[in-house]
Amino acid sequence: AATYFGKELEHLTTAECAALISITNNPSLYNPYRTTLDKSGKTGMEQNDERRTNTLWMMRNEGYLTEEAYQEALAQELVLKRGIDEGDRVGDCPNEECLYHGKVSTFEKRNDGKYYCPQCGTVTTIGENASQEVYSYFMDTVIEDVAMALAEKNGVEWNKETKDAYIELISKSGYHIYTTLNMDVQNQVDKIYTNLKEIPTAQSLQQLQSAMVIIDNKTGDIVAMAGGVGEKVTHDGLNRATDSKLQPGSSMKPLSVYAPAFELGVITPASIAMDMPLKYNNGRPFPYNDNRTYSYSQPILLAVVRSINAVAANTLDTIGTGYSYNFAKYKFGLSTLVNDYVNSSGHRFSDEDYAPLALGAPTLGVTVRAMSEAYATFANKGVRREARTFTKVYNSKGELVLDNVQDSEQILSEKTVNYMNYCLDSAVSYGTGNNADIPGFDVAGKTGSTSSFRDRWFCGFTSHYTAATWCGYDIPEVITLTGTNRSNPAGRLWKKVMQPIHQGLKNEPLYSTTDMQYVNVCMDCGKLATDACKKDVRSVSRVASALVHKDDVPKESCDCHVIVDFCDSCGCAANEYCKKLAEVGQAKLTKRALVKLTQAKVNDIAAASRAGLLATYAVDNFVYLVNTNGDPVNNYKGIHGDKNVGVKAPYLVCTKHTKAQWDEYLASHPWYEDNTGEEETQ
Numbered sequence: 001a002a003t004y005f006g007k008e009l010e011h012l013t014t015a016e017c018a019a020l021i022s023i024t025n026n027p028s029l030y031n032p033y034r035t036t037l038d039k040s041g042k043t044g045m046e047q048n049d050e051r052r053t054n055t056l057w058m059m060r061n062e063g064y065l066t067e068e069a070y071q072e073a074l075a076q077e078l079v080l081k082r083g084i085d086e087g088d089r090v091g092d093c094p095n096e097e098c099l100y101h102g103k104v105s106t107f108e109k110r111n112d113g114k115y116y117c118p119q120c121g122t123v124t125t126i127g128e129n130a131s132q133e134v135y136s137y138f139m140d141t142v143i144e145d146v147a148m149a150l151a152e153k154n155g156v157e158w159n160k161e162t163k164d165a166y167i168e169l170i171s172k173s174g175y176h177i178y179t180t181l182n183m184d185v186q187n188q189v190d191k192i193y194t195n196l197k198e199i200p201t202a203q204s205l206q207q208l209q210s211a212m213v214i215i216d217n218k219t220g221d222i223v224a225m226a227g228g229v230g231e232k233v234t235h236d237g238l239n240r241a242t243d244s245k246l247q248p249g250s251s252m253k254p255l256s257v258y259a260p261a262f263e264l265g266v267i268t269p270a271s272i273a274m275d276m277p278l279k280y281n282n283g284r285p286f287p288y289n290d291n292r293t294y295s296y297s298q299p300i301l302l303a304v305v306r307s308i309n310a311v312a313a314n315t316l317d318t319i320g321t322g323y324s325y326n327f328a329k330y331k332f333g334l335s336t337l338v339n340d341y342v343n344s345s346g347h348r349f350s351d352e353d354y355a356p357l358a359l360g361a362p363t364l365g366v367t368v369r370a371m372s373e374a375y376a377t378f379a380n381k382g383v384r385r386e387a388r389t390f391t392k393v394y395n396s397k398g399e400l401v402l403d404n405v406q407d408s409e410q411i412l413s414e415k416t417v418n419y420m421n422y423c424l425d426s427a428v429s430y431g432t433g434n435n436a437d438i439p440g441f442d443v444a445g446k447t448g449s450t451s452s453f454r455d456r457w458f459c460g461f462t463s464h465y466t467a468a469t470w471c472g473y474d475i476p477e478v479i480t481l482t483g484t485n486r487s488n489p490a491g492r493l494w495k496k497v498m499q500p501i502h503q504g505l506k507n508e509p510l511y512s513t514t515d516m517q518y519v520n521v522c523m524d525c526g527k528l529a530t531d532a533c534k535k536d537v538r539s540v541s542r543v544a545s546a547l548v549h550k551d552d553v554p555k556e557s558c559d560c561h562v563i564v565d566f567c568d569s570c571g572c573a574a575n576e577y578c579k580k581l582a583e584v585g586q587a588k589l590t591k592r593a594l595v596k597l598t599q600a601k602v603n604d605i606a607a608a609s610r611a612g613l614l615a616t617y618a619v620d621n622f623v624y625l626v627n628t629n630g631d632p633v634n635n636y637k638g639i640h641g642d643k644n645v646g647v648k649a650p651y652l653v654c655t656k657h658t659k660a661q662w663d664e665y666l667a668s669h670p671w672y673e674d675n676t677g678e679e680e681t682q
């Protein structure tokens with residue numbers, strides 16, 4: 001509009017609109033600025049006139065124009081004009097109670113050089129661009145992406161000055177940009193994001209903000225986005241989907257921990273990892289779990305489903321922070337990660353560390369756009385593709401200026417994708433991402449939250465679309481939701497947008513079970529579970545079940561559980577008198593299983609018990625003490641070293657049943673012959 005007619009889009013006539021739409025079919029042939037003759041001996045204006053006439057004729061026949069409007073449009077003589085005069089540009093009053101919209105000439109320009117709204121008197125920013133049209137967040141992104149590509153093509157360093165210069169160039173050069181926008185999807189995004197009644201309510205003086213980026217899994221391209229909530233009234237304003245660097249929380253774990261670990265082959269969904277502090281910083285455990293408790297060990301599947309921080313940190317420790325950092329930054333494309341950042345105070349920071357990678361607390365943060373692109377890899381069989389907003393750019397002569405060929409790379413194996421999608425699908429089906437589930441569709445994804453819930457995320461995908469959604473405030477503060485539904489607001493918005501755009505689409509599974517099978521594993525050693533695992537003296541199940549590839553089924557059975565005679569009345573391994581009294585009905589023994597642990601592991605449990613380890617996993621009676629070779633050590637003194645006084649045994653021994661008690665029984669039953677002899681404690 002600005003390039004061909006010197007107008008804002010909203011001020012175009014019907015004839016001018018028809019002329020613009022006529023250009024898009026063949027920018028070189030129908031460009032009205034072209035004065036050279038083509039093969040048919042016509043100028044660009046002459047060709048455009050013919051096509052414009054056909055366009056208007058079809059609009060009338062389809063009922064979009066009345067006969068009067070049709071004749072008026074046919075009669076209009078087009079006048080070309082490059083650029084918009086200052087007074088013809090438009091401005092928007094920022095006062096939400098006013099929202100006046102009109103030509104700059106209607107605003108009052110005072111001696112201070114500022115423009116004042118004619119309706120309410122509010123100072124209004126009027127830019128110097130060729131057009132002040134308030135574009136959508138998507139179009140703002142397209143223009144910036146094209147500007148960046150042009151700068152790169154010309155070898156110009158990208159900075160604010162470069163950006164402004166190239167955006168001005170784009171606005172005045174008559175470029176024809178072919179975008180990846182899907183208007184149907186964008187309309188659904190706008191339906192939710194522009195209506196503040198659809199946004200979860202929270203206790204704050206600030207408006208709860210959100211951003212979302214949707215990728216079409218068929219192409220890997222961005223088809224819709226929202227960079228904020230409410231009506232967009234600012235020209236090229238803050239786009240929270242692309243400009244804001246945010247803390248991703250646990251939504252980072254699949255990218256920096258679990259997918260890299262699956263790819264390395266060191267874990268499967270059935271692998272057992274420690275749910276214990278990895279280390280202590282001045283006595284404080286690291287990391288904390290969300291509920292400030294630990295459950296000793298968990299299978300990887302449940303660690304993803306329940307978003308357990310300690311398991312993520314211990315798994316990261318297995319693969320190494322360097323490997324994790326490189327995978328997240330260079331494979332998944334999280335380019336804002338840094339390994340040597342110095343802030344204004346001179347303090348150095350590195351994301352090649354446990355908190356940034358295992359807990360999702362990177363130094364600078366990541367963008368919603370980058371997270372959506374990374375998660376789309378799981379939906380695209382392990383191939384990461386550049387998430388484009390445009391494909392080609394032509395100049396006003398129809399010459400190709402930019403051919404935005406999509407970069408792609410296979411970064412994950414089929415097995416890794418299967419494992420990751422299985423875990424993420426489970427996280428939505430019965431885990432932290434449940435409020436994003438779409439009935440009738442397989443949905444996989446991961447939630448994320450930062451300290452005190454200042455940021456909330458849901459990054460997820462179906463077989464058709466991938467989307468990352470963030471909620472938070474422009475000035476970070478705790479998100480305290482109100483109303484009856486206080487579940488993750490990012491997941492709720494994700495579902496509100498994604499469910500309608502899947503209507504009429506076919507559900508397709510996100511992972512294959514063809515080469516997978518369920519296995520039951522011991523939660524203490526990770527080997528195939530046995531009956532002994534089911535007889536663990538602790539009051540919780542020590543058998544976990546998960547799907548694994550046939551090649552990854554454990555080859556060995558559990559050898560850490562040891563069956564002993566267990567005295568139920570004392571809750572410890574039976575001594576010789578327990579057994580004697582049991583024979584005469586004065587005690588009850590059962591076959592229960594203890595767990596082989598070294599003293600180092602016992603010490604770890606003792607430390608964790610003071611830091612939030614659930615009491616069930618810190619009881620004294622489940623340990624069978626061994627050395628590093630697995631041989632019994634007859635010197636177990638309990639978790640905290642205050643048990644089994646004077647007793648030499650590898651486990652806690654019953655103290656209730658004694659020789660004196662047995663002698664008392666014999667004295668009261670003189671007819672009973674004690675033929676058992678002296679027995680040694682086993």
